[in-house]
Every structure is written in C-alpha cells, then in structure tokens.
Amino acid sequence: xxxxxxxxxxxxxxxxxxxxxxxxxxxxxxxxxxxxxxxxxxxxxxxxxxxxxxxxxxxxxxxxxxxxxxxxxxxxxxxxxxxxxxxxxxxxxxxxxxxxxxxxxxxxxxxxxxxxxxxxxxxxxxxxxxxxxxxxxxxxxxxxxxxxxxxxxxxxxxxxxxxxxxxxxxxxxxxxxxxxxxxxxxxxxxxxxxxxxx
Numbered sequence: 001x002x003x004x005x006x007x008x009x010x011x012x013x014x015x016x017x018x019x020x021x022x023x024x025x026x027x028x029x030x031x032x033x034x035x036x037x038x039x040x041x042x043x044x045x046x047x048x049x050x051x052x053x054x055x056x057x058x059x060x061x062x063x064x065x066x067x068x069x070x071x072x073x074x075x076x077x078x079x080x081x082x083x084x085x086x087x088x089x090x091x092x093x094x095x096x097x098x099x100x101x102x103x104x105x106x107x108x109x110x111x112x113x114x115x116x117x118x119x120x121x122x123x124x125x126x127x128x129x130x131x132x133x134x135x136x137x138x139x140x141x142x143x144x145x146x147x148x149x150x151x152x153x154x155x156x157x158x159x160x161x162x163x164x165x166x167x168x169x170x171x172x173x174x175x176x177x178x179x180x181x182x183x184x185x186x187x188x189x190x191x192x193x194x195x196x197x198x
Contacts, residue, residue, distance in 0.1 A: 001037045002028065006028045009021050025058065051087060057088060063098060070088070083123060086110050086127060086131075108132075122174075125172050129172040133178050136185045143188055146195075147192045154192065
C-alpha cells in the first residue's frame with residue numbers, strides 16, 4: 001500500500017480537482033498487496049471519519065477496500081466492524097451487489113444483531129435508539145391519519161406489536177433524552193389501536 005497516493009487524492013479532492021483525485025484514488029486502491037493491508041488501513045482510517053448516520057464515503061474506497069473488511073468483521077461477529085457497517089449503511093444501500101452479500105440486511109437489523117451480542121454496549125444502545133427514533137418520526141409523520149409501517153398504515157396487530165416494543169425503547173433511552181418522544185409515540189399507538197378496534 002502506498003499512502004502517498006491517498007494523501008494526494010485528498011489534496012486533489014479538497015481543491016476540486018476531480019480528474020486528478022480519481023487518478024490518485026485508483027493508484028491508491030491498486031497499491032494494496034493483500035487483504036491484511038486493506039484491513040490494517042481500514043481499521044486505522046474509519047475512526048478518523050467524522051460521520052453521522054446519513055454519511056457515505058467514496059464508493060470506490062468502500063467497495064474495494066473497506067467493505068471486504070467490514071464483511072469479514074460481520075461474518076466473525078466483530079462488534080466494532082459491525083457498528084461501522086451500520087454507520088456506513090448508505091454505502092450499502094447505494095450498491096446492490098455489495099448489499100446482497102449481507103442478505104440485504106438493514107442498519108436496524110445489523111444493530112439488532114450487535115445488541116443481541118452485547119446488550120450493555122453504550123454505543124450500540126445509542127445507535128439503536130437513534131435508528132428507532134428516526135423510525136418513529138417517519139411512522140407518525142402523517143398523524144392523525146394513522147401510524148405508518150413502510151408505506152402502509154399499521155394494522156391493529158402491527159400497532160399492538162409496536163406498543164409491546166415501547167418498554168424496550170425506554171430501556172435504550174438510558175438518559176431520558178427521548179422520554180417525551182417515546183411517550184408521545186406510545187400515546188399515538190394507543191389511540192391508533194382504539195381507533196382500529198372500533
């Protein structure tokens with residue numbers, strides 16, 4: 001691996017020199033001799049990223065260097081690498097051939113697997129809660145018309161199942177940061193159930 005190519009890629013990219021950046025990136029990717037080098041670089045590179053749950057990295061980097069490492073970590077149930085798979089899920093969703101390699105699992109399904117392995121891990125709990133809160137925001141955005149699941153209104157059975165998950169959401173919210181959001185969601189679920197039972 002020749003890190004100078006990556007340094008030049010970053011310089012060109014920050015100066016808006018797309019053609020030069022692309023050429024340096026290709027050289028960097030081709031400079032890796034084996035998987036161990038990719039793994040070593042990925043483990044060093046990922047923590048330097050400043051990303052949120054909607055972030056993506058350059059697709060060539062993800063597909064050719066980072067994803068093979070994350071896939072190995074996922075298959076070996078390496079929590080740290082599984083968490084990065086969740087954080088970079090937008091890269092997965094944009095690339096069907098890669099996403100297929102993990103059976104089209106969503107960020108929510110992967111973080112659930114992480115939680116099942118290590119339910120006391122604070123980072124897992126925080127990411128899980130963040131994903132759940134985003135899901136809640138979507139599911140109630142058409143209220144008072146109803147609660148959504150996907151593109152459809154939640155059925156009575158689905159609403160009851162969601163209500164049963166509320167205590168779990170509360171347990172994830174260790175600092176009561178989303179106490180009011182969860183309480184509002186619980187109230188809307190109860191109203192939706194009452195409406196559907198009529």
